[in-house]
Ligand SMILES: Nc1ncnc2c1ncn2[C@@H]1O[C@H](COP(=O)(O)OP(=O)(O)OP(=O)(O)O)[C@@H](O)[C@H]1O
């Protein structure tokens with residue numbers, strides 16, 4: 486084990502990040518092995534150093550694209566005072582307890598969605614005074630949907646293991662850490678549209694779409710927030726259908742309701758998405774905006 490007393494340095498005079506393996510990623514260990522003649526002998530073997538797993542986790546964090554704002558969002562600091570906070574918290578924890586078996590067993594119901602009871606688009610279409618009072622009574626913003634889903638994303642990267650299946654149907658020898666990708670609807674859809682317009686025979690677009698289709702767990706924040714277009718509807722379908730076919734989970738939040746979200750992403754995509762959450766994992770939520778509450782308690 487490393488000790489502070491004698492920190493080893495590399496050829497550039499810098500301390501090794503991992504004192505145990507001196508940044509080689511491998512540890513030389515002595516192990517007793519039985520030879521063919523039955524005699525036990527000590528053999529020196531290399532095994533992966535503990536820091537290799539840590540490095541992989543750091544890479545998973547980096548690739549997950551969790552927004553900076555939510556990098557430290559945790560379950561612990563999520564306050565549970567109101568009914569809606571309790572509902573969202575319990576829903577997230579209950580899904581968290583199931584996610585390892587979801588990844589291993591690939592059930593039909595594998596996703597988690599937090600949506601509004603009355604969608605942004607529904608409320609926007611109302612007129613005058615009605616709209617204002619209705620909006621006050623049926624708020625879906627600032628409930629902590631994204632906060633909890635990002636805490637969940639971190640848990641998944643740290644704790645869930647995946648065993649891949651080779652194309653010939655056999656299982657991989659070793660398991661690996663679960664990969665998560667967090668996308669924010671407006672930014673991601675805009676990126677896809679830009680990529681579609683670039684003159685590279687669709688290479689960039691395909692790369693982005695494949696990334697969202699193939700990652701073990703996709704966290705889709707603010708789903709249905711982007712302005713509707715036929716092209717976007719096609720892209721929503723492509724990604725959601727592909728994940729649905731392979732039973733790959735989508736964890737999503739939206740300020741739209743079931744009806745308006747379907748209008749935004751298209752009925753074919755919505756039918757598959759809601760099929761993946763089932764009724765039990767689709768939460769229609771409303772309540773006080775934490776951003777405003779926080780503002781009040783500060784004065
Ligand atoms: N119960 C809570 N305890 C502690 N912090 C909270 C709680 N709810 C929300 N927050 C914080 O308030 C801010 C807004 O929360 P968040 O963005 O997760 O809400 P949201 O439901 O996703 O809102 P929107 O619909 O606008 O995207 C974040 O900084 C989040 O960390």
Ligand SMILES: [Mg+2]
Pocket residue numbers: 630631632706707738
């Ligand atoms: Mg949000």
Ligand SMILES: [Zn+2]
Pocket residue numbers: 503504505506507508509510511534535536537
């Ligand atoms: Zn090491």
